[in-house]
Every structure is written in structure tokens, then in C-alpha cells.
Amino acid sequence: MAELLNRDERIAIARLHALLELLPTALDKELAPAGLTSFEYTLVEVLAEAPAHRMRLSMLAAKTNATLPRLSRVVSSLERKGLVVRAPCSQDGRATNAVLTPGGIDAFNASRELYAKAARAMILDGLATxxxxxxxxxxxxxxxxxxxxxxxxxxxxxxxxxxxxxxxxx
Known part of the structure; x- marks a missing residue:
């Protein structure tokens, strides 16, 4: 039989669970004026840093730790907003790239300060203690x-x- 968690271990795990539940929603709220969720921001940030602002969907999923179905839904949402387009991959005809549009670059640039401010207030300032x-x-x-x-x-x-x-x- 596995050893049960002691009180300190249970507290650490409970706090981690709370963090994982609360942080995405709190970041989403702060990014709402930019029209992005925190996960959409993560995708746009990865594409903004990628060569030619493009990346295979499978690599984008891996880079953001998303499943392909989740990534596909979020990319579709970003397409509807005009921030991303899908394009065939020139190196592999079976693959599809996500490409950041000029509007996506603008949205990324407009949301960077919001994200930085939220990350500092919610995470980094607490770590400074x-x-x-x-x-x-x-x-x-x-x-x-x-x-x-x-x-x-x-x-x-x-x-x-x-x-x-x-x-x-x-």
C-alpha cells in the first residue's frame, strides 16, 4: 500500500491545484480588453516569435502543451478574429501551418503590456517576497x-x- 500524504504534502498539493484552477481565469480576465484569453495569448506569442510568424500545428500544439483537438479549436477561434490563418506546409503537404496575420501581430503587441502587468501582479510580485x-x-x-x-x-x-x-x- 502506498504511503499516504502527510499534512504538509497535502497543503502543497492543494495549493498547486488552487493555482492551476485560478490563474488561467484571472489572466483571462486581465486580457479581456485585448480580446484574447491567456491560452490564445500563449499561441499568438509563440507564433510572433516563430520564423515568418508561422509554425506547424503539431509543433504549435507541442510548444504550448496542448492537444491537437484543443489547439485546432483555439486556432479556429483566432481565425474568426482574423488573427491567424491556416496555410499548407511547403515542406510537408500533409501538414498545416498556423500563420499570424498582421492583425494578429497587432493584437499581440497590444496585449503584451496587459499580460506583463497581470503576470507581475499575480505571480512575480508574490515571488519577490x-x-x-x-x-x-x-x-x-x-x-x-x-x-x-x-x-x-x-x-x-x-x-x-x-x-x-x-x-x-x-
């Missing part, structure tokens, strides 16, 4: 958990190995 470098601690803790979730380093988020992470911005 920790001893040492709270940002580095969060990066290390997050990577440790991600590495445990993918010990064989098969997922793009852990494939590069420490200290970099496949989800890190360019």
Missing part, C-alpha cells in the same frame, strides 16, 4: 514537476533537458 530569487525558484520547481511527469523526456516541454524547457519563450 521569497528569500533569494523567487522567479528562479519557480522555474526550477516547475521544471522538476514537469520532469517527473515526463521522466523519459519524450514531451517537447522536457525534451531539451535542464535548464531549458520546450515551453520556454524564444
Amino acid at each position: 521569497l528569500p533569494d530569487d523567487g522567479v528562479a525558484q519557480l522555474a526550477e520547481l516547475s521544471y522538476a514537476i514537469l520532469s517527473t511527469l515526463d521522466p523519459d523526456k519524450r514531451l517537447p516541454v522536457t525534451a531539451d533537458g535542464a535548464p531549458s524547457c520546450g515551453a520556454d519563450p524564444a
